[in-house]
Amino acid sequence: MTSPKSAAKPAAKKRFDTEKIVLGLAAPVLAVLLSVVICAVLLAVSGKEPFKAFDVMFSYGTASDGQVLTLNRATVYYLAGAAAAFAFRMNLFNIGVDGQYKLGVLFAAFVGSQVDLPAVLQVPLLLVTAMLVGGMWASIAGLLKVYRGVSEVISTIMLNAIATAVVGLLLVPGVFAPDKGTATNAIQTDPISASSHFFTIETAGGTLWGFVVIAILVGVLFQFTLSRTRFGFDLRATGRSESAATASGVNVKRMVITSMVVSGGIAGLIGLPELMTSSYYFGQNIQPGLGFIGISVALLGRNSPIGIAFSALLFAFLDVAGTQLPLQGGYPQEIVNVMQGTIVICVVVAYELVRRYGLKRQQQKVGAELAAQAAAAKKEVAA
Amino acid sequence: MIDTASGRGPAGCARARHRASSVPPSLLQRNDAPCDHQEIAITASEPAPTPTGGNPSAGTATPAVELRGITKRFPGVVANHDIDITVAPGTVHALMGENGAGKSTLMKILYGMQKPDEGTIAVNGEQVEFNTPGDAIARGIGMVHQHFMLADYLTVWENVVLGGEKLYGIGAKAKAKIREISDQYGLGIRPDAMVEDLGVADRQRVEILKVLYRGARILILDEPTAVLVPQEVDALFANLRDLKSEGVTVIFISHKLHEVLSVADAISVIRRGTTVGDADPRTVTARQLAELMVGAELPSPESRESTVTETEMLRVDTLRIAKADAEGIERVVLDDVSLRIRKGEILGIAGVEGNGQAELVEAIMGMLPLDGGVVTLDGVDLTGTLTRARREAGIGYIPEDRHKHGLLLEAPLWENRMLGHVTESPNSKGMLLDPAGARKDTRRIVEEYDVRTPGIEVTAASLSGGNQQKLIIGREMSHRPKLLIASHPTRGVDVGAQAQIWEQIRVAQREGLAVLLISADLDELIGLSDTIRVIYRGRLVADADPATVTAEDLGTAMTGAAAGHIESAPEAVAEFQAIVAEGTEAESTDDTATDAQAGE
16 A cells, blocks of 8 residues: 555645646636626627727736836735735634724824824834724624624624714814814814835836835735744634634634734724825825725635735726726726626636535545555555 | 345345354355345245235335445445345335445435436336436435424425425415325424424424425435434334335434334345345344444454553543523533543443533533533643643544544645644644644654545545544544543444554553543444443433443433443343454455545
8 A cells, every 4th residue: 555655646746736726826817807808798888999998908007107006006905905815714704894994094194193203113103003903993893703693794894884983083173183273174184294104116107105015014924824823723724614623722712803803903004005105194085995895805816915916916907007998098997897896706606616626626536546546556466 | 034025136146145043144155245135034924014005006016116236436435336225115114334334325326416326226116317306306205314404484384385386386275285294194293383493303204294295205214313312213203104004115224223123114234335134123133233234343342451540531520511492491411420531441422312422522622611510631620721721631532523523624634634733743833833744744644544645735525534534533643642532433434444443542542541432333332442331311321331231231221211330131242242253253354445425
């Protein structure tokens, strides 16, 4: 039994790996292609020439100003995707990313406007503030789930609504907004101090936000935690099978709370690139819906830090390039939303199909290899 | 006499190996012979009793179901091999065999859930081919699954009609039909009751009614008694007799000897995926059946010396757990349970499933909160600690349901090797994982415990049940546990792996391991344990010495009929052990993997 086994081992391992990669890439590539086809049909039906539209998007995407804009936006999307993905890895559906990042950035803007430390301290202070607030807000959903059995889907949706109300409650003159009489209708915090500004890189295509470094750091830490730490193993085990994790000694209650807090902490960072490099204050300019884009990005990126990077770039590219569609040729910009939506639907279906196929295929392969080994062993005995 | 109605293969061949019950089993050839059936039927009369009413056909008529040469292969294993079964109409036909023998696969084939690779199925004399359960239903075959498929928040009536709306509509006509069937077969079902308010036995009757409503005349019951208490079993059997008298054919899957003997008209035994014999329940004894079912793989109780020491390893005192059930009534699942296991001792817990075994295990593992009691391991009080701390303190755990509690099915083998021991070497160093160490150790486990796999990067789901179990045992043993909790360690495992698993437990026992063994297989319990306790409705009601007890007497105690210290008559014990021992010598272990779990 042993000799054929050891001989078959390296070959088997290699083949399984290449196949794994092919299977892994098949789903997103197919999903993107399918959504391109759907959008092309939609455009053609509405009497527009579809390939011209794709050409407009592509040529803007390859231009340097388009690339810088794409990268800046992808930074935000990446953080949103990572926040959602961290919870997904635990089988938790954190729909509350939206509320968590709004509160995070509000508090960061307030602290930034009130405190003026040297940049070395000020920047980390704002990052920590945003993460703490986001994490604490998310922990409410975690605690409710663990101690009261409330589904995190329900509680985070509710907390989103509550977060909006809390923002409204705090963002009044005399609380977080300055009490300066009624100079404008727009209510917003004071601008953050100059030391709170994050560094930027000037390129030929415009200003590249330095926050991309933070996004990369989050991705690296995410990957490291998942694959190299005991905590990450417990997290993945719980995500794969809660019952097996419980039996193996994982404290599932604590894991639920911890991962909600971490997810909320990452969510807290989402609003900071905009705050610290572009707008410098919190007001009506805050972009809603980033939490939901994060969920789409995480789904497309298969909850893996590297996958999310690609899907964040793709979503950012679609958004940025989509702005050119009405300008060049009068295409509706909404086609981009259609494309993003169809990608997500296709990819969810495709992943499940690929997952089942892969599992079945491996079972068959293992069976076939074992049968071959058994046959070989029998021959040896006979000889 | 030979079972003439079965119409089975060359009669001379069968007669040649026909035997009286006094012939030792070792003298008989088994499935390695050219003709692989042995008959234990001794009566001269018709094997199938003539139906008492409803069905015009007599025992000599066309069989209701005839399976010929059924073979089903899953990747790498053969789940069913050349199975022949003939079921006479209007009878209760029991299909017996251990867990993993291939009963379920066979029934899935008969019910159209899986297609056989070879062989033919004939229903009422007509050759049929089933592609979906729908085809089987159209032919009048219905199946009641072990796990009920009912919607809790619908009434009985709605559940029955669901999916069968075309038959009698969904209104008064359907309700009248339900009442009619219920009265006809004495099922006593109220169509307007909510399913969530029903007990297990009632739900089972609803399932049976559901099948009858769809016109089934051939009923497959998959281990129907596993979830029932003895009184409910009696009631079910009364229902089955009613069904029979109305001409319905019942195929009854079970591995419980006394139940089969009390209800069946004919018995077919399956072992290692093939039919090894038919028996007439009126003449066959439980012992003969057990011997047919288990074959030669029983470990012999006398072939070893006691390794029990005086050092106490596990001490459980007055454990109590009460759970509120669906109706809010508090049900005591563990009541005043106290036990001790010494170093080198295997304590077996016997009991019908659902009498508190699972809760006892989970209480010791720290997975269930206690309402009272103390758990002490090697002098350390573990009562207030979490599962991980208990594992680190030296408890190894082979869970009852390995897919649910023992493995991450979609993770590679080496990650599964970490599961449950992620805080220990070689899986981690400090807070960081050590994948290289875990991989290396997984290779060692694969080698030492003969886990048949092409590599350690494949997912656990792609291994067969026996190999998954060997991996789990290898993992748990690798951390030198002080106490091993083995819940049904050989359930759904092929026979080759079974013998290995037993041997591994024995070896560890010799080195001073204390084992808490829970098993539904009484022969396994008697063969392995040093002491046996019987659990019944959450209480340890009886104890026995495996050297002086038979499976039959233990089975009696499991139904709550006996308490205190059980001791069987010495002659019965001697006979039981003799059969077991002879069986062991007579047959060499065949390496054919017959594992029904593969491919799942």
